[in-house]
Amino acid sequence: MKLSYRLKGAVLGLLLAVICSGPVSAQSGPIIAVAANLRFVIEEVARSFYDESGISVRFSFGSSGNLSRQIIQGAPFEMFMSADEDYVFRVSEAGASADRGKIYAVGRIAAYAPKGSPLQQVAFPAGYVGVLNKQTKQRFAIANPDLAPYGRAAKEALEHAGLWQAMRPRLIYGENISQTAQFILSGSTFGGIIAYAQALSSPFKENGDYQLIPASWHKPIAQRMVLLNRSGDTTRRFYAYLSEVQAVAIFQKYGFTVP
Numbered sequence: 001m002k003l004s005y006r007l008k009g010a011v012l013g014l015l016l017a018v019i020c021s022g023p024v025s026a027q028s029g030p031i032i033a034v035a036a037n038l039r040f041v042i043e044e045v046a047r048s049f050y051d052e053s054g055i056s057v058r059f060s061f062g063s064s065g066n067l068s069r070q071i072i073q074g075a076p077f078e079m080f081m082s083a084d085e086d087y088v089f090r091v092s093e094a095g096a097s098a099d100r101g102k103i104y105a106v107g108r109i110a111a112y113a114p115k116g117s118p119l120q121q122v123a124f125p126a127g128y129v130g131v132l133n134k135q136t137k138q139r140f141a142i143a144n145p146d147l148a149p150y151g152r153a154a155k156e157a158l159e160h161a162g163l164w165q166a167m168r169p170r171l172i173y174g175e176n177i178s179q180t181a182q183f184i185l186s187g188s189t190f191g192g193i194i195a196y197a198q199a200l201s202s203p204f205k206e207n208g209d210y211q212l213i214p215a216s217w218h219k220p221i222a223q224r225m226v227l228l229n230r231s232g233d234t235t236r237r238f239y240a241y242l243s244e245v246q247a248v249a250i251f252q253k254y255g256f257t258v259p
Helices: 005-019 036-053 064-072 085-093 128-134 149-160 164-170 177-185 233-241 245-253
Strands: 031-035 058-062 079-081 102-107 109-114 140-143 171-174 192-195 208-212 221-227
Touching: 031 036, 031 064, 036 058, 036 177, 036 233, 036 245, 058 064, 064 079, 064 085, 079 085, 079 233, 085 221, 102 149, 109 149, 109 177, 128 164, 140 149, 140 177, 149 164, 149 177, 149 192, 149 221, 164 171, 171 177, 177 192, 221 233
Parallel strands: 031 058, 031 079, 140 171, 140 192
Antiparallel strands: 079 221, 102 221, 109 192, 109 208
């Protein structure tokens, strides 16, 4: 007997929630504030960094907006990896960093449909209208445009495609892109817009299909990082490592453009 995409999604969503809960990597070491869209890629980079240096770092994931507020309010982070450079600028202007850091990657977004979803069989955006007309109670997930850069890009893409007004009553907003992905894989929605990096990672690539959204449909997602005032030697080494060949290759594997 085949499971519905909702039931499959509930299982996958539980798995994703476990994967996405709490800090990762080490039980000790400096804490780096990291935009939620980077969860899979930064974990792999951290493993590579550990293999080469024997040094561990910890991460606190969230929306770039919430993380920037925590930093300005004095959270004990040593480095900030934002999904939107504007939040790094705010942190710098608040005096939490010595400079404005640098862009480490440019992200993309993708429309994603889990297995069994009616959206899996149609093209984005042209085929979505017909499905929306038939599936009147289904929800569609994006990150909150007011908090998450990937949510803002999703809104801009839907507006460009002429779908924003039709989609708006159906939307369910994740606080960040990781929560958005949980909504999709839990069966709570029949699809959504996620980071391209997520679409290329497990469990997404095995349990649904994605369609890469043209970069011209939204403002560039320029992701910037910055060392914070309390950063120590370990964090500075990790910051430098992100520009090295090994780290760059991992970012590129997950669909990022690296300056």
